[in-house]
Structures are given as structure tokens and as C-alpha cells.
Amino acid sequence: MLYICATPIGNLKDISIRALEVLAASDIILCEDTRTSKQLLSAHGINYKQLIALHQHNENQIAEKVLNYLSSGMTVTQISDAGTPGISDPGARLCQIVLAAGYKVSPIPGACAYISLLSVAGLDKPSLFYGFLPSTKNARIKILEEWAGSSYAIGIYESPHRIIDSMQDIVTVLGECRPIIMGRELTKQFETIKYATASELLEFIKSDPNQQRGEFVLLIYPDILIKTAEESLTSEQIKVLKLLLPELPPKKAVSITHKLTGANKDLLYNYAIKSVK
Ligand code: SAM
Numbered sequence: 001m002l003y004i005c006a007t008p009i010g011n012l013k014d015i016s017i018r019a020l021e022v023l024a025a026s027d028i029i030l031c032e033d034t035r036t037s038k039q040l041l042s043a044h045g046i047n048y049k050q051l052i053a054l055h056q057h058n059e060n061q062i063a064e065k066v067l068n069y070l071s072s073g074m075t076v077t078q079i080s081d082a083g084t085p086g087i088s089d090p091g092a093r094l095c096q097i098v099l100a101a102g103y104k105v106s107p108i109p110g111a112c113a114y115i116s117l118l119s120v121a122g123l124d125k126p127s128l129f130y131g132f133l134p135s136t137k138n139a140r141i142k143i144l145e146e147w148a149g150s151s152y153a154i155g156i157y158e159s160p161h162r163i164i165d166s167m168q169d170i171v172t173v174l175g176e177c178r179p180i181i182m183g184r185e186l187t188k189q190f191e192t193i194k195y196a197t198a199s200e201l202l203e204f205i206k207s208d209p210n211q212q213r214g215e216f217v218l219l220i221y222p223d224i225l226i227k228t229a230e231e232s233l234t235s236e237q238i239k240v241l242k243l244l245l246p247e248l249p250p251k252k253a254v255s256i257t258h259k260l261t262g263a264n265k266d267l268l269y270n271y272a273i274k275s276v277k
Contacts, residue, residue, distance in 0.1 A: 031081075033053070036081045
């Protein structure tokens with residue numbers, strides 16, 4: 001049996017009794033960084049048998065070895081540095097190889113940064129999990145443009161050195177129609193949970209260096225204001241925008257409609273993106 005076992009995302013106590021039992025009983029524990037996992041195991045008094053590093057560069061190779069361990073009846077458990085393996089973490093390839101070889105894979109559920117944020121987001125609509133946004137601006141903007149007008153909430157992970165750039169792009173592309181909830185340092189001493197519009201959140205992060213540190217998960221709410229946008233824009237404003245959209249790029253059409261009619265740019269842009277899809 002291969003177990004895929006969640007570990008804490010900050011607070012070391014966030015680990016299940018079953019996870020501790022399975023880790024203690026495992027013949028092999030696969031982990032990302034052996035130093036990080038040793039700390040967790042020793043904090044819980046687990047005398048592990050063998051720790052093997054599995055990361056994105058050796059996942060195929062280790063997965064082949066895991067098949068040998070499983071064939072000799074050993075219990076193997078995979079953990080990552082924090083949270084649930086396979087969720088923006090190594091593990092997918094391992095599962096593919098083990099499943100394809102006909103062995104059983106079983107989850108030991110537990111902490112996950114995205115699910116933790118979702119649980120406090122008060123969202124009663126479907127959501128999608130994306131993971132890390134691309135590191136280059138152009139690629140980021142392209143993805144964000146695909147999300148404009150989407151009726152799904154979207155979960156993303158972000159690192160401290162890219163949070164401001166990504167938030168800036170979110171403000172530019174998604175505007176004010178998509179509120180966001182940010183979870184920073186969840187379950188840790190300086191946990192911050194902040195619900196705001198995109199530009200308010202950007203300002204909040206920019207204005208306090210402490211809010212630029214640590215680990216971030218964001219949930220961009222669905223385009224809940226698109227209906228309000230349709231309702232808020234007058235028929236005259238929509239008419240002007242619709243006349244211009246076939247002739248001009250959306251940004252230009254929005255800008256001219258704004259100048260001619262005084263309509264809110266974010267609402268116009270959101271309407272435009274949805275109608276040109
Ligand atoms: N597998 C993990 C999970 O289940 O959440 C995610 C691993 S991914 C490599 C690490 C990213 O998850 C971080 O850069 C951050 O975006 C997010 N993350 C992890 N721990 C977090 C925490 N305590 N608070 C907020 N975000 C966190």
C-alpha cells in the first residue's frame with residue numbers, strides 16, 4: 001500500500017491521529033526535504049524506519065523504486081514539506097506510476113492551504129483551484145484574462161516575492177468586480193485573513209512590509225458583480241459599448257465608452273470581456 005499523507009501547513013498539531021499511526025508504521029517515508037520532515041517526525045516522537053527524498057527532479061526514478069518496495073510487501077508513505085502531497089507539490093507522477101502498476105494508493109487527509117482558506121471564505125458557489133500563477137507577467141495576464149467573467153471562484157498560491165506583482169496584475173485585469181480573500185501564514189503565529197476588493201488588498205499588502213512576508217493563498221470570488229454590472233450599466237451605456245466592441249480592442253472600447261457616458265470602467269471592462277468571449 002502507498003499512503004499519501006497530509007502534514008501540517010504551519011501549526012505542528014494539525015496532523016491526524018491516523019497520519020501519526022501510519023507514519024510510525026511505514027517501512028519507507030518519502031518526503032521532499034528530509035531535514036524538514038525529520039523535525040515534524042521528531043516533534044511527534046515518531047521513530048521512522050527510512051526516509052527517502054522525493055522531489056520534482058527524481059520523482060520518476062523514486063517511483064520505480066517504490067514499485068519494488070511495494071512488491072516486497074512494504075508500506076510506503078509519501079509526505080511533502082507541508083500540506084497535502086500532489087497539491088502544487090510532488091506526488092502526481094508517483095501516483096500515476098503506482099496506480100498503473102496495479103498497487104493500491106490511499107489518502108490520509110489533512111491540512112491543505114487552499115481548503116483551509118475555502119473553509120473560512122463563506123463561498124456557496126463552485127470554485128476551481130489553479131495553484132501558482134505563472135512567473136512571467138505576460139503569461140500571468142493571459143491566464144487572468146481567461147478568468148474575467150468566470151462564474152467560478154479561483155484559488156491561487158503565491159510567494160512573498162511575487163505577491164505584489166501578481167496582485168497588481170489582478171487589479172489591472174479583474175478590476176473591482178472580483179472580491180478576494182487572502183490567507184497569509186494560515187495556522188501560524190501571524191496568520192492574516194483579509195477580505196477586500198483587489199485594489200484594497202493590494203494597498204493593504206503594499207502599505208505594511210509585514211503583510212509582504214510568509215506564505216499566501218488567495219481566493220478570487222466568482223464574478224458575482226457581473227449581474228450587478230449588467231444591472232448597473234444603463235441600456236445607453238451598454239449600447240455604446242456594444243457598438244464599439246466589434247471595431248476596437250476591448251480596452252479602447254471601454255475607455256471611449258467611459259469618456260462618452262461616464263460609466264464605471266471596471267464594470268464596462270468586465271462586461272466587455274464577457275461579451276467578446
Ligand atoms: N501542498 C500544499 C498544500 O496542500 O497546501 C501546498 C504546497 S505549495 C509548494 C506551497 C504554497 O502553498 C505556498 O507558497 C503558499 O502559497 C501556500 N501555503 C502553504 N502553507 C500556507 C500557509 N500556512 N498559509 C498560506 N498559504 C500557504
